[in-house]
Amino acid sequence: MTVTIALVYQSLLGVYGDRGNSIVLLQRLRRRGLDAELVVCEPGDTIPPDAQVYLLGGGEDLAQISAVKALKADGNLFRGLDAGGVLLAVCAGFQICGTSFTVGENDEVHEGLGLLDVSTRRGPTRAVGEILTEWTLPDGDTSLITGFENHGGYTTLGKDAKPLARVEKGIGNDGRGFEGAVQGKIIGTYPHGPVLARNPALADHLLELALGHELDPLPMSSVATLRTERISAIRG
Known part of the structure; x- marks a missing residue:
């Protein structure tokens, strides 16, 4: 089996390095000896309906609107998720997966993908800076998630979505202590x-969701050292 990773609309939702x-x-699949391919889909390309993992990244206001229109017209992201695919949506990608989001100085409301x-x-102030959160894994263990947040939108969760993590430092969704959202196989x-470069446990969790089984450990001392340094720096 070849695991297909679909990077969706890089030119619209890829301005913050989320292609990484x-x-x-x-690479985490290949280092374990598993076959994997990356499919980069731009607007106008057909998104594969049978990918195991779909990725959406960050982008600007107008790019969000364009991405929603194109994704709805294509339809294959919805089909792929219905077939069991996993989606990681970051920042603007996260926002457009919701029921609605606002853009521009007039806070014009737009319909999202509804995923x-x-x-x-x-929000009242822009969230900019390092963020550190505590994520509880499905087995009950916890892991810290580090990253850099840069968003003006504040996200509120409805009853069907659960927070991804609890904020230790930073703003997160809306400054009230939680970050991200999980609903089925969508994060x-x-x-x-x-x-995912900063947080290998989260990367492996996505792959395990996609594959339906646990993966063998992939210890990398250099990554562990960098994580320790980043966490120490954020905590001050």
Whole structure:
């Protein structure tokens, strides 16, 4: 089996280096001896309806509107998720997965993709800076997630979405102590970094969701050292 990773609309939702998430997933699969391919889809391209992992990244206001229109017209992201695919949506990608989001100085409300039970509105202050959160894994263990947040929208979760993590330092969704959202096999989160390069446990969690089984450990001392340094720096 070849694991297909679909990087969706890089030119619209890829201005903060979130493409790196696709490289992390690809290499973590290959280092375990698993076959993997990366499919980069731009507006006008057909998104594969049978990918195991889909990735959306960060972008600007007008790019969000264009991405929603194109994704709805294509339809294959919805089909792929219905077939069991996994989606990681970062920042603007997270926002457009919700029921609605606002753009521009007039806070014009736009309909989202409806994949997550969340809505986004302009917040009182822009969230900019390092963020550190505590994520509880499905087995009950906890892991810290580090990244860099840069968003003006504040996201509120509805009853069908659960927070990804609890904020230790930073703003997160709306300054009230939580970050990201999880609903089925869809994960929305604000941190860049890229977030999967900084947080290998989260990367492996996505791959395990996609594959349906646990992966063998992939210890990398250099990554562990960098994580320790980043966490120490954020905590001050």
